[in-house]
Amino acid sequence: MKIGIIGAGMIGGTLARRWVKLGHHVVIANSRGAETLRELAAEVGATAVTAGEAARSGEIVVVTIPEGAVADLPKDLFAAVPASVVVIDTGNYYPSRDGSIPAIEEGRPESAWVGEQLGRPVIKAFNNIYYVCLLKKGAPKGATGRVALPVAGDPPEARAKVLRLVDELGFDPVDAGGIEESWRQQPGTPCYATDLDAPRLKEALAASDRSRIPEYRKAADDAARAFFTRR
DSSP states (O other): OEEEEEEEEEEEEHHHHHHHTTTTTEEEEEOOGGGGGGGHHHTTTTTEEOOHHHHHHSSSSEOOOOOHHHHHHHHHTTSSSTTTTEEEEOOOOOOOHHHHHHOOOTTTTHHHHHHHHTTTTOOOOOOOSSSSHHHOOOOOOTOTTTTTTEEEEHHHHHHHHHHHHHHHSSEEEEEESSGGGGGSTTTTTTTTTTOOOOHHHHHHHHHHHHHHHHHHHHHHHHHHHHHHHHH
């Protein structure tokens, strides 16, 4: 497939590397311009482009940037992009990095908010796995203990495409429902950064308690604050 990636951080770079090895045509963009990505693109076999070019690149577009930067993307980024193109959001909201986003603080699922900023539906995936695990823990279908990843979003046919991509990358795909259910895989929830197999991932998703979202978020943010401060 033709895949565009907007964001060249740890997850974006890892997905580019993995997908190129699987035979997909990948273009990648960041906020600083294509010329700053020439080295990474050459290393992984992708093509460095602008964010606008990445958005118009083909069948799948991945937005993998800090949550606080989403509102800074061009408002017309997806204006000319066909509705059939699936947009994946890998992002997570960390207040110590992103500042306060009132709508999310008031209970809007993070990726539902991202979709509203982009002006189109998104599929939440690849947000609850550490990039090193995404790079190294893929396993053949049927392997014992194969790590599972949740995929949430609308419409169902878009979610199905992402579920297939997850499987292709070597992880058991778990259908986590529509975008309004995506809070179950946000930072601090029972399934976040835990590398569970499919049965245990489903249990963790079911065990998430919406009333505890502020508690989950604070625990994750407190744990990550030192990392963000060092950067």
